Amino acid sequence: MNATNMTLVQADGLQKSFGRQPVLRGLDWQLRQGQVVGLLGRNGAGKSTLLECLLGLRETDGGSATLFGEPVMALSEAARARVGYVPQKAELFEWLTPVQMLDYFRALYPRWNDVLVHGLLTRWGFDGEAKIKPIGRLSGGERQRLSIIRALAHEPDLLVLDEPVASLDPVGRRDFLRELIGTVIERDTTVVFSTHILSDLERVALDVAFLHEGRIGLQGPLDELLESARRVTGTAAAVDVLRLQGEIRRERHADGTVSVLARLSDVEAAALDATPALRTEALNLEDLFVEVTK
Amino acid sequence: MSGAWGAILRQPVLAWRLQGTWGTWALLAGAVLGFCGFGIGMRDWRAGVVAAGVSLAALVVVWWFQLLGSAIRQNEPALACLIPHQRRRIVTVVAWAWLAGSLAIGIVLGVGLNHFGYALLAGAATLMYFAALQRLPTLALVPLAIIAVTKFVPLQPVAALVKTLGETAITAIGLLVLAILAPPLARLLFPRGGDAHIAWQRQFVDRAKALKAAQGIPGQEWTVWRGSTWPDRLYFAGLRRLSERAAIAPWRGGRADVLLMALGGSAHPGPALLGILAVTLLALASGGNLLAAMGLQGSVVQLCLLLLVMPLAAHIHAVTTAMQRFRAEQALLRLSPAAPASADFNRRFGSALLRRFAVVWLASTAGAALVGAIMIPGVQTQVAVGLTAALGLPMAACLVRDYASMRRLSAGTLVAVLAGIVALPLVLNGGMALWRTHAPWTLIGGLALLAVCVTYYRWRRMQSLPVAFPAGRLAND
Secondary structure, eight states: OOGGGOEEEEEEEEEEEETTEEEEEEEEEEEETTOEEEEEOOTTSSHHHHHHHHTTSSOOSEEEEEETTEEGGGOOHHHHTTEEEEOSOOOOSTTSOHHHHHHHHHTTOSOOOHHHHHHHHHHTTOSSGGGGSOGGGSOHHHHHHHHHHHHHTTOOSEEEEESTTTTOOHHHHHHHHHHIIIIIGGGTOEEEEEOSOHHHHHHHOSEEEEEETTEEEEEEEHHHHHHHEEEEEEEHHHHHTOOOTEEEEEEEOTTSEEEEEEEOOHHHHHHHHTOTTEEEEEOOHHHHHHHHTO | OOHHHHHHHHHHHHHHHHHOSHHHHHHHHHHHHHIIIIIIISOOHHHHHHHHHHHHHHHHHHHHHHHHHHHHHHTOHHHHHHSTTHHHHHHHHHHHHHHHHHHHHHHHHHHHHTOHHHHHHHHHHHHHHHHHHHHOGGGGGHHHHHHHHHHHSOOHHHHHHHHHHHHHHHHHHHHHHHHHHHHHHHHHHSOOSSHHHHHHHHHHHHHHHHHHHHTTSSOOOSSSOOOOOGGGHHHHHHHHHHHHHHHHSOOOOOOHHHHHGGGOSTTSHHHHHHHHHHHHHHHHHHTTHHHHTTHHHHHHHHHHIIIIIHHHHHHHHHHHHHHHHOHHHHHHHHHSTTSOOHHHHHHHHHHHHHHHHHHHHHHHHHHHHHHHHHHSOSHHHHHHHHHHHHHHGGGGGGTSSOGGGOOOOOHHHHHHHHHHHHHHHHHHHHHHHHOSSSOOHHHHHHHHHHHHHHHHHHHHHHTTSOOOSSTTTTOOO
16 A cells, blocks of 8 residues: 555544533544644534544544554554644643653653754753743643644654644744644654644645534545635525535525535536626635534 | 622622532531530530530631632732722621621630630631631641640640630730731732732632532642642652653553653652651650640540551542543553553553552551550550551552543542541540450451452452543543
8 A cells, every 4th residue: 555545544433422412423534644634623513522532532432443553442552652642731741840741751652752852842942941840830832832842752653733732822833833844744744633723724734624513524635625615605596406516515594595615626616607696706714614614 | 788898798609609508508407406416415505505506616617718718809900909999898898707707606606615705716716817828828737836836845834824814814815916917917818919919819719729629529639730849759759760761771661650650749659658757757756745635545546547547548539639630641641652551551550559559558557556556555556556557458449440430529428438537436446445455456357358359359340441541531520
């Protein structure tokens, strides 16, 4: 099998409920080696739950998930050594200093890139007193940067980041993204990260996946999605006869008009542009997010 | 009552309703039951009034905490600085509440004890002490210091002075001292803006959050985060050794002990071991003075509680606390290659927990036996230490449990813990009365064996349960 086509993460029919509240409803998903995917979804859509289920940190109610071809609930040491994870909570190991925490984690991994760690610590503001200050006394941004350094230090093949830039200021986000692009993606690392900051996603993610109603509602290369996604609006009579191959959702408005969200081929787009009864609009990522997760 | 004053007073009542009102009703019921039980049942009216008074005084203290907490929150920096007269109103409300609470305690305890003055002074001092504790937690050591001082320093001159002055004068002098202390304490508790105020408010809110959480889960640290302290030294030494060893030696996987480092210093046996050492040294240094006033049985019970029950209970509390609190850390550890494989995880993790417990149990038993042998030698001490050590062993079973489904603390568990605390002195006193000439080593050995069997059964059962890390993920609450 071609390395770039190798499936690192495979989820089939994942189901997860909390009490009577279903979160994942038969979710299917695949991540191939080297793929960089931004996972999008509204608050409470289940992004963190999905990532935790994919890592075997949560039991599922149904379906199966594998990492590197191994069932996630029984990962081997070798498989675990290839995973880097940044949880949403940045307040980790607050009683330790960054140096103590990183030394501790170095003891847990067979491979540890000291040069990378040293470089990141220096570049991300841990070269002074912050290095020996208890993590509990660091700012939210510093803790998150440290969490990212820890996840990158053993050079994982799969990097899972749950809202990694939520606490970072614009400079911190830019540095993180530069590091992610410069180091991680070039190593052919598979990256999946959830985020709400769409502008960052546009800078990094090669693919985006929308989690909606417990399933991956839409996934594809970001450029292609932005290029092909259109909102087609018109009268009910005009829209009802439309049969688009890449239709995502259809909505009837109070004023009697109907709009269709769809991925259009060039031919379809040209045909619709030529239809006077229909209005076709291109969508940016934010519009797409709103439309898909409605 | 004007709107502003009413708003300040309404907050603790609303908070009380939100938290649940059962505590207040339980104390009121306790007062009625105490009065009926002692006053009517035993026909001792004074005992009945005192019993009811204790419950009512406890109720006053509970409400004092309620008001104080609410007042401190309402005096948050922005409100204290921006709302005209807000701080002054809050301080006034708290001052009046202090006077009213002191008076209430004076009445409910003074009537039964026939010493209104002393009861009033004790009430006023206690309420003020609890208020000061909010800002100066180190004052929690004051009772310990008083106990130690009363054991080492002869207090006859003080007692003679108290007798000479009489209750009225002592009360007046005491209240005057408290009145002098009140304004600086009010400034400490209710500052008006500035960095110190912001820091204090944050600290208070964090502590309140942790305390709220502590009511719902098996254990929770009382502060949201605390810096490392001297009891954590053994933990940090262990962590350093682990990190250095890994740096020079080839990495070995599957060690559950390394996972326990992620539970922090409080879950390490270090604090318990150092605590046992400190109490042992203090007891030996005092040369018996510390226990002299209590009589044989009281001394032995106190010895067992201090050196056996408390370290074991504190260790279990710390571990369950850490398991609840450090779930995100556990997720990272579970994913690390050093973690045991899923199928073997609980076996190794449970074994590591039990090894740690065994260290604490051995140290506490050795400490109690040593202090007992030197300070209170005799068969009865051996009986009490042996029984407590054997009865302490089953506590290990609490460590090998279904952490994945760890739920909120049930009322039944709370009742069982309280019943255990109450029952232990009775059991020990009964044991000491029963075995005066020889220690029942067979019984003690049997109890210990039973505890080992129960723990072993739980440990085996734990192996078939979902992986312990991250804890609480399968709990529905």
